Amino acid sequence: MAVSLKDIARRAGVSQATVSNVVNGYRPVGEATRERVQQAIDELGYTPNLSARHLRRGRTGIIALALPELNNPYFAELADAAIRAATARGYTLLLDYTDGDREKELLVADGFRAQIIDGLILSAVHLNRDDIASRTSQTPMVLVGEAIYHAPYDHVVIDNLAASREAMRHLIALGRRRIAFIGAHIEASRAPSLLRLRGYTEALAAAGLPFDPDLTVTTSGFGRGDGAAGMRALLTLAQPPDAVFAFNDLIALGAIRALHDHGLRVPTDVAVIGIDDVEEGRFSIPTLTTISPDKELIGRLAVEKLLDRIEGRPAGPPAEFQPPFRLVVRESAPAP
Amino acid sequence: MAVSLKDIARRAGVSQATVSNVVNGYRPVGEATRERVQQAIDELGYTPNLSARHLRRGRTGIIALALPELNNPYFAELADAAIRAATARGYTLLLDYTDGDREKELLVADGFRAQIIDGLILSAVHLNRDDIASRTSQTPMVLVGEAIYHAPYDHVVIDNLAASREAMRHLIALGRRRIAFIGAHIEASRAPSLLRLRGYTEALAAAGLPFDPDLTVTTSGFGRGDGAAGMRALLTLAQPPDAVFAFNDLIALGAIRALHDHGLRVPTDVAVIGIDDVEEGRFSIPTLTTISPDKELIGRLAVEKLLDRIEGRPAGPPAEFQPPFRLVVRESAPAP
DNA sequence: CCTTCGCTCTATAACGTTATACAGACCGTC
DNA sequence: GACGGTCTGTATAACGTTATAGAGCGAAGG
Missing domain, CATH: 3.40.50.2300 (Response regulator)
Known part of the structure; x- marks a missing residue:
């Protein structure tokens, strides 16, 4: 059905490996063949099969953001910022709900859906330090939200x-x-x-x-x-x-x-x-x-810290990041 | 790293194919071996690798819901309903934004991310009948929202x-x-x-x-x-x-x-x-x-119609579904 | 007693990628 | 002229599944 590497390789008269190298630049390819391959790609309209790529690479390019609910507009705005940040870095962000339910929070933290995601941003309501500490899943995680954990994870939260x-x-x-x-x-x-x-x-x-x-x-x-x-x-x-x-x-x-x-x-x-x-x-x-x-910064920071861990960039020990806040004076409590 | 079919097979002393059959019941397995396999699965904590499964099956188990924005609580509530419906049927729902931008709506409809999703629920603002009709992507799609398209797609919308x-x-x-x-x-x-x-x-x-x-x-x-x-x-x-x-x-x-x-x-x-x-x-x-x-019904109906198409259930020709609505009288326009 | 089932199970070939090992060609160096 | 080194390219083995073909074996049927 869909066009694959093999189709491109045949069309351009090269090996699959060469096509792969043209696509993701793992190793250099000669100018002439590169152009020939690129032309074949354009003509046939090739897009890499993500399942195959991820099976091979061991990563999926998907990160999850687990929130208590979406109906609170604060979380909707946060999700919005996070989705944009993830998209900008070439990742897909998946939304998960915990319903503010302790069991579900534990489930999410402990690797539910771990097969499909490279990392997790968790906004927990109920989890305490021990819950977080006793987590077994190896999936990188960043915490977001108002709790204090002092756990070995990056944590983005205002003061x-x-x-x-x-x-x-x-x-x-x-x-x-x-x-x-x-x-x-x-x-x-x-x-x-x-x-x-x-x-x-x-x-x-x-x-x-x-x-x-x-x-x-x-x-x-x-x-x-x-x-x-x-x-x-x-x-x-x-x-x-x-x-x-x-x-x-x-x-x-x-x-x-x-x-x-x-x-x-x-x-x-x-x-x-x-x-x-x-x-x-x-x-x-x-x-x-x-x-x-x-909120914009909270979402962006959470995504960036997570991707640093996922992509193995030197990020130092887990830390807490405190985005700024400001008082906005309106009618319900006006200026003195 | 993660435990695979092969590990289970070795542990239970059977072939991978048998383990696969135990897991997804494609073909019957004898009672005794089934139990042995199940025990191995429980002991080693096996969960199937989705990338591999999907590579093999050609489906990903992910459907997308494309909305103009999440900041409008109406869409947040709709997304909530759709996510729950999808989860209940074993699918993962991915949220996409179009920003109410015509170009992005076209992009989404025309198979952006088609590699990763089995189907699409689109809530479009700008797309007209011709846009929809000239769509080339083969990915199943269901329309949601207030426009009239009379296009060859299922469409869920109130009257x-x-x-x-x-x-x-x-x-x-x-x-x-x-x-x-x-x-x-x-x-x-x-x-x-x-x-x-x-x-x-x-x-x-x-x-x-x-x-x-x-x-x-x-x-x-x-x-x-x-x-x-x-x-x-x-x-x-x-x-x-x-x-x-x-x-x-x-x-x-x-x-x-x-x-x-x-x-x-x-x-x-x-x-x-x-x-x-x-x-x-x-x-x-x-x-x-x-x-x-x-809203609950709109979300559920959209998901169900989409999954009917994806899973090839006989669903008849594309149709329009009109969930009910009711007038809720409150203070801003009280009863006469 | 030989076939023909039906039932379990196994071996294995895909699915579409990417990483590794290797092969030529060409260059400059000693 | 033999040696090492860079460049390009190829062949191929995985990754973890699932579908297909078929093997073994006892039971049923003629």
Whole structure:
């Protein structure tokens, strides 16, 4: 059916090896024959069979990006950046979902689909240091996301502690005294909220504000519904908060909606700040003040570090890379 | 490195062919040997090498879904459904972007990446009937999305004409007389807006309302920013609209934001309705009335029709499949 | 008792690549 | 004129599967 190396070789009157060398330049080929081969390739419209190439080479040219979900626009934007970076370097990026499910995260990390991929970028929610450390798969892996692992893998993540402190400083500068945190998680394994929560408490302490456990709200997920539910819980308090620091933008947007339903005004009654800078927050009513991580860079860096490992470039010991972030002030928590 | 058929064969004391038959049941194997082989597989942890299998079989087990972008949550939700459907049937789904770029759409349709995929689900924005008809690639393809092609391919799409008429009937029942349409496209090739635009004009005519060309706004893209810009243009009119029918939810949400900036209230001053039912519209302020297509079914149907073709199941001539949709009434255009 | 099945299983040839080993030709050097 | 060295090219053996042809063997059929 499809034209193969053999067809080209016959047409150009050379060996298959020579055609192969013309195609991928493993060894030099004489000018005259090179042209003859190239012409045959153009005429017959040859493209190399990837399965065969990969069988021979032992690599597939496919890397996977495993995300909790695609419905959170933060991940969609991240995926977008990663796909572009991978494509630019000649790789194909495959998307995988873990559904925020611990079992699936373990499965992915431990080589599910290892046959088809050369490497893995994993954005895990549940995995802790031990899980990562006890991984048996040899497939190169780069970690992305908010947890702290200190595991022997490259890890691309913003400085969550600093980001949280900056968000909190902004709310405090606004004169808010009772600031709530929505999106905590009880389990020790949930490292992301741990860091952001620590930023929250540290900022309170630094400002001389009391820490009220009632103002820290646990959510089961990371979506708008979770944010709304968390906010509703806060509004049942005798002394409700005058500001909300949300684990991410979706939770913040859900909280804003719940405040609206309750007849409260944002930011007049309650100021709200999130993390992620999803596009939605630039058009919401009110627009959302947020911490904006450099998603483009996160995606690109993760891909590049992974390809360095895959292609055996000297990359040194595993390290943590911290792309920059910046505070984006909008209506939900305006400038002081 | 990895364990292969040969290793299992040696361990179980049988031929490779027998192991292969145990693994994929091409031909029956005796009970005793089957167990012995299975045990060897379990002990050594064998998984078949996909490149080799696919080289031999001529198929890769990978299908592609080509979308304009992932940042529109509608496509993210669709991709989600398709990925799950493909996984359930043992296939891997690869995401591709066209950036809403005509050249890239042509490239994808015409077999870019054909070496790696068994089939393609294409959600095209720019391609017209001739483009589709003149396709040379033999890779099975299923079309998804709002255009009308009448091309020799299965096509999964809601009845856009009926959906638009239903949206318009709702606005008209609300007593609105000057209803705008945001998201039209001038070029004939842009079939999606064509159908929705036709539903708009037909509904106006059916209600005995005049068609005012000023109320039909062209946008360059399909995002929130485009909706906001379109709305701002409408607000410069001497007689601004009292309702907006948006090509999709993102445009509707952008329009709502622009109305808010202009000091107008939704739905009191202007009612707004969209199409897509993205989650964002369930939490926005105000929540968004919309036409909700069955995205889950669209994704599943597209995958199933494609796999029917790939696996050579008798599927009859190419047909159009119309998943159901329903009107979801929320705050931006409440019940009459 | 010889055929003809039916059942298991084996040996082996592909699938389309790429890496290795090797063969000529041509050049300059001692 | 023998020797080593670069250039080009070829032949061929893998990579890990699966499909095909066929071998062995007991049972059924004449």
